[in-house]
Amino acid sequence: MIYPDNFESKIGFDKIRQLTAAKCLSSLGEEKVEEMLFSPSYPIIIEQLSQTAEFIRIIQEEDDFPSNYFIDVRPALRSIHVQGTWIDETALFDLRRSLQTIRDIVAFLKKEEDENSPYPHLQALAGDIAVFPQLIRQIDHILDKFGRIKDNASSELNRIRREMHNTSSGISKSLNAILRSAQSEGLVEKDVTPTMRDGRLVIPVAPAFKRKIRGIVHDESASGKTVFIEPAEVVEANNRIRELEGEERREIVRILVAFTDELRPLAPEVVQSYEFLAEIDFIRAKALFALDIGAIKPTVEDKQIVRWYYAKHPLLYLSHRKQQKEIVPLDIELEDNKRLLIISGPNAGGKSVCLKTVGLLQYMLQCGMLIPVDERSIVGIFDKLFLDIGDEQSIENDLSTYSSHLTNMKFFVRNCDRKTILLIDEFGGGTEPQIGGAIAESLLVRFNEKGAFGVITTHYQNLKHYANEHEGVVNGAMLYDRHLMQPLFKLSIGNPGSSFAIEIARKIGLPEDVIADASEIVGSDYINMDKYLQDIVRDKRYWEEKRQNIRKKEKRLEEITATYEDDLLSVEKQRKEIIRQAKAEAEQLLSEANAKIENTIRTIKETQADKEKTRHARQELSDFRSELNDKDVQLPGKLANKINKVKKHSKKESIKEPTKKIIEIGDNVRIKGQTSIGEVMDIQRTNAVVAFGMIKSTVKLDTLEYVSKSQTKKEMKAVPVSASVSDDMRAKKLNFKQDIDVRGMRGEEALQAVMYFIDDAILVGMSRVRILHGTGTGALRQIIRDYLKTVPAVSHFADEHVQFGGAGITVVDL
CATH class of the missing domain: 3.40.50.300 (P-loop containing nucleotide triphosphate hydrolases)
Structure with a gap:
């Protein structure tokens, strides 16, 4: 119960109604705003508040809520209850668009399953609302996207409009011919075109020449300087156009009456759907107003508080x-x-x-x-x-x-x-x-x-x-x-x-x-009492401010405490992560050290106690340990023992080697870092002529290393590699290119490039590679192929297919 009758105006709720109604999209929502009533029912209030709160979420979080065409067509629906009446084109177009909006809203609210819906109260409101897809399809058959009656809305309408078009085209041709003739005779200005008067095509003519053109005078300009003549040749055609327009209108009415007869039984249900649209418009307006004033859905209890x-x-x-x-x-x-x-x-x-x-x-x-x-x-x-x-x-x-x-x-x-x-x-x-x-x-x-x-x-x-x-x-x-x-x-x-x-x-x-x-x-009593009241209020205000300050400081202290606790947790987390990373790095380091030791041992064994090679291996191992010391890394006990063992082993092997082996003519050698073994044919000061198979090449002495006969026999045997070497191999394989281009290089330069290339191809396990050397004189091609014959890992080589380069490219199978 509300008392008195003007309660709303006295507290300002009438203004609240106006502001809310202004946010509606149509008269549908505005009516709901006017019908808004005070309710003492807890379930109703909760339902309404929840609907509005959910719509606020839609406004804030969704971009695709359908908010177009909130159109009230209920008056048009109510006007067709009498048999023989029909809904006009404008109302039909409004019906189609608003029905589509209703359908889209219902689909939007029902796009999630009931238990997962983010908008359960709005979804319940959508409930069993009918959306009439069959009506939308029927209207689409009648109207185009601009709301005009389609030519093919019926076969009769299609025939009428086709005849109208043909007749109009004939009238235009006739008028243009008459106009050109009149212009050539000087009866009409050059820039004059046919115009429309009373729905009929006519020609503007000066009054002095109106007798020169046979036809009907339909109108005269306001100044009297122009008369509008319908030439006799097109009078019949224009009459036919008028008849066709009448036929067209009658056919359109017939189409609309037929549709309305199907719509009429559904009108009550359709009106109910528009009640839903009105409710959505109303809830949306309340949500927008709530956002405007910073309103929320508070805790509501079904009691007086x-x-x-x-x-x-x-x-x-x-x-x-x-x-x-x-x-x-x-x-x-x-x-x-x-x-x-x-x-x-x-x-x-x-x-x-x-x-x-x-x-x-x-x-x-x-x-x-x-x-x-x-x-x-x-x-x-x-x-x-x-x-x-x-x-x-x-x-x-x-x-x-x-x-x-x-x-x-x-x-x-x-x-x-x-x-x-x-x-x-x-x-x-x-x-x-x-x-x-x-x-x-x-x-x-x-x-x-x-x-x-x-x-x-x-x-x-x-x-x-x-x-x-x-x-x-x-x-x-x-x-x-x-x-x-x-x-x-x-x-x-x-x-x-x-x-x-x-x-x-x-x-x-x-x-x-x-x-x-x-x-x-x-009296003094009253004055004193009033003063005491002021003092009480003053004191209460003072202590209230003190209390507020204490609350703020306590809250700040809680925030600082929480921040420190978070920081401590973060530090502890970082500490654990640093330890984890350190362990991982140590394991990686151990793996690298093991690999280095294994390589050193293998080198010492393979060189058969070559003093220079042993010294070099020991130096590499010493450098590696120095590098570890520079990084301030404490080597694990097992690893340190392993390195010492290698040093002892290498020392023992070096004792076996009495003198350093100097490369001489007839020795087997290879270029440092390469696997191909050749024989020294001649030595000229700092250079040596080495035969790699049938190919002789001049190489710097300091780039060569001695290979024993026993080592030469073992060269092609597979050697196991450590994890780090495998990783390097995988990386090398990923980056390896199967083609090499040596065109334009000198013989020795090209040969060395091919040697490196073939070695790498064998190392990464390639089955086929291509060498681009060009045709030219054929010398470069011959040098390369002579070398390929000496490589045991090369199983076959031949010219590339003629379509892909022919004799200018050698394809090598490994």
């Missing part, structure tokens, strides 16, 4: 935002033992705004609208909202303000109960203070006895005393800065407020003797 934090008056908030001003939010609590709040304080201190905020937000919520409060807030449900505010003087009924106030009080006393919230401004005002205060106190007693909730503003001291002494009633004060002499618009519950009458009078400059006389009249 007001526990609000940071509540804002929506209209005041919007007004202040325009002016770039901050609004002071309201914290208020009304519960069983503190149901009736008596707010006192100076005029213009915000008492009425506080009362209106409570009334408006409670009303909005029970109309299914989200409200601007903090998420910690708890909102209850009331069956009745009673309001007494403002000047109710009525000239017609000869009622004074006080009489009107008492009339409202009579209604409140008779009808209030535990599910009622009373909103009374200036309780007991409008009459002589003593009797007014007494009646107000008597009414307050009854409100309290009936268990009503309420927010009541007053200046009467006796009401403050009553609130202080009786359970169920609590004092509240609108805070005031007595130093700056300005209101703070902040509600403090627990103590009454002072009117600050003496201070305000002194501030505006009332003579001091007047203030002194007034103080003497009311």
Whole structure:
């Protein structure tokens, strides 16, 4: 129950309706906004709030919600209930587009399974809404995408329009021929073209020549300088066009009547679907308005309670935002033992705004609208909202303000109960203070006895005393800065407020003797009591600020503690990661060291105690260990022992080798780092002539290494490799290119490049490679092929296919 009848206008809800309606897409939603009603039903309120909250999520998170063509075609649907009537093209086009929108919305809301739907309340609203795909298909057969009747909507219409087109084309040709003839005779200007008058094609002619062209004069320009003649040759054709237009219209009506006959039985269901569209438009508008004012869906309990934090008056908030001003939010609590709040304080201190905020937000919520409060807030449900505010003087009924106030009080006393919230401004005002205060106190007693909730503003001291002494009633004060002499618009519950009458009078400059006389009249007790109230409010404000500061510091301390704990966890995590990485690096290092040792041992064995090679291997191992020491790495015991063992072994082997082997003519040698073995044919100072098979090549002596006969026999045997070598091989294989281009190189240079290339190919396990040497004189080709004959790993070589290079390329199979 809402009292009085103009409740909405008094608390500003009429303005809320206007702002919400402005966000609707159509009259469908606007009607729903106007029909919005206060409800005491907890399930209904929860359903409406949930729908709006879900739509806020859609607005914030979805980009593809269908919001086009919210068109109200219900009037057109209602107009076709009589047999023989039809829906016109415009309404039919609107029907098609809006039906598609309904279908898209239902599909959007049902795209997830029920249990997984992010919008369960909106999905339930979509429920069993019919979407009429068959009607959409039928309309698509009749209308094109621009809403015009299609030529093929029926075979008869297609015939009529085809004849109209042919006839019009004939008229145009005839008119153009007549016009050219008239232009050549000078009867018509050169830039004149046929025009339309009364639906007929005509030629503009100067009045002086109108007798020169045989036909019917249809019109004359406003200046009288042009007449419009329909030549006799096209009169019949134009008449035929008129007949065809009539036939066309009759056929279109027949098509629309036929469609309407199929639509008519479905009209009630279609109208119901438009009710769904209206509901979606309405919910969307509420969601947009909620976003505008920062509203949320608070915790709602099915009982009588007001526990609000940071509540804002929506209209005041919007007004202040325009002016770039901050609004002071309201914290208020009304519960069983503190149901009736008596707010006192100076005029213009915000008492009425506080009362209106409570009334408006409670009303909005029970109309299914989200409200601007903090998420910690708890909102209850009331069956009745009673309001007494403002000047109710009525000239017609000869009622004074006080009489009107008492009339409202009579209604409140008779009808209030535990599910009622009373909103009374200036309780007991409008009459002589003593009797007014007494009646107000008597009414307050009854409100309290009936268990009503309420927010009541007053200046009467006796009401403050009553609130202080009786359970169920609590004092509240609108805070005031007595130093700056300005209101703070902040509600403090627990103590009454002072009117600050003496201070305000002194501030505006009332003579001091007047203030002194007034103080003497009311007596020192009253003045002292008012002063004590001010002191209490001041002290409470001081300690409240202290408490707030302590809360902030505690919160900050909690945040810092949480940050430190997070940092400690992060450091511990990093420590573990560093240890893990160190272990991994140590394992890698161990693997590399093992590989190095294995290679050193193999080198020593393969060289058969060659002193120089042994010395070189030992030096490499020593360098490797130095490198490890430079990295400040502690070698594992097993690894250190292994290296020492290698050193001892290499030392022993070096003792076996009495002298360094000097390369001589007839020795088997190979280029350092290569596998191909050749024989030294001649030595010339620092160079040696080495025969690799049939090929002789001059090579620097310091690039050669001695190969024993026993080692030569073992050369082609496979040697196992370590993990690190395997990794290198894999990388080398990935990067190996199967073609080499030696065109333009000198013989020796080309031969060395091919040797390296073939060695690498064998190393990575290639089965076939290609050598591009060109044709030229054939010398380079011959040198390369002579070398290939000496390589045991080469199984076959030949010219490339003629299509891919022929004799200029040698294909080698390995």
